[in-house]
Amino acid sequence: MTSDHSSTHRVVVIGAGHGGGNVVALLRQYGFGGPVTLIGDEPAAPYHRPPLSKAWLKGTASAQSLALKPADFYATQNITLRLGHAAEAIDRDTRRVALADGSSIDYDTLILATGAHARPLPLANTARPNVLTLRNMADADRLKHALGAGKRLLIVGGGYIGLECAASARALGADVVVVERAARLLERVASEPIAGFLRRHHERNGVRFALGAQIETIEGEEAASAVTLVDGRRFDCDAILVGIGAAPNTTLAEGAGLACDDGITVDADCRSSDPRIFAIGDVVRRPHPLYGRSLRLESVPSAMEQAKHAAAAIAGREPPHPEVPWFWSDQYDLKLQIAGLPFDADTVVVRGDPETGSFGVYHLRGGSVVTVEAINSPPDFFAGKKLIASGKTVAPVELADPAVPLNGIVA
């Protein structure tokens, strides 16, 4: 679609997060010369979201280091920022986006990068000023305010956000209880060896867990002061963090009649059911070229990869090579890196001794690695990622033996 891309072709991006901030930069990198406008409802220019539960929450990251791009970037790249107002509607006939402040912006190509929102507790009567979720900087500041020495934080959900916040809250001296509905942590997103290792590590750091447990009621009129579980246990608390997953922000897309199915449905180029509208990031369900099925991935690398695909399609470039999906999480002094999807493997191999605090878990199907999880072990992560990409058949006994160098296994 680019040959007619004179310098008058207008690209408008809705959502100034990781995907939005990168796609506007990539359009310029790929030589797109038309007007580019980035609309965001948050007051801040795009920033790195991962530190919100990690270094930013602990107070060890600066606002400058959080920014996705330096402050003068958008002006020097000739990108118009429209921050602080949500896009409220898309008129596909007139190709016009209506903003909450009553203004509107016309587009020739539109990119939706609206991300996801934290799922609320599926319980009646839970709204209190100290029942919190974590998705953006404003949420992080509220949470940070509620933490400190001796404060009691109750976290609902033993997923990545819950566990990262548990670690950060402990670093700030707060008491932490994590309530998880499943019998173990990270049930859908990490293997048992990893989840068990992390639970023990958190317990050594003073976090208490209620697993296989469900919240029955939240006590407190003005503010939540305690939580009662279905099994009768009761925990006093000063604040509650609900970290039970995220749901895609599809309201705008649905309102405009775009095809959605737990996410905006797009093709490999990230094009929606309207060829003038692309969508990228957490809000998207896309057929993944390496897996032959549609996935909605919530990760920075996936938002980045999709930004590249959309920008390439709009700028008329060859699509980039598909990348193995991956993700990371930092808790205490642990760095967890995962590549591949948590699919049904037939063989699981642990390489290295978890007691040393550094090991890898490889998941194989039909003799090839499909997923790798590494704790404080970049070689396992990067070697595993290579093996996933190559599909090479490997011998589980060799993989399990740290005396057999990874070089030889990967080559």
Add this chain to the structure above:
Amino acid sequence: MAKITFIEHCGTPHTVDVPEGTSLMQAAIGHNIPGIDADCGGAMTCGTCLVFVPPSWAEKLEARSEHERQMLEFSGKDAANARLSCQLIACPALDGLSVQIPESQG
């Protein structure tokens, strides 16, 4: 201030002034130089800000940490000359350095 040249895989050079104390990754992002992804923003997690440094410059740079070395070991690229640009901090000794950007960071 150090003058640093980033050479894209296709050969296009970009020469920029990098203030002392700024990482080469930050400079590349700030100038929108193609081919540096920097997914993790400098947390030494992603390995997507890799560049190649000419061997003649290697000894002028601060040596790789064990963590950086481990990150680069399986980068699939010519590991001997590879560096993570988030770990290369501009200083007068780096003035005039040219680094090569790989075809892709994936």
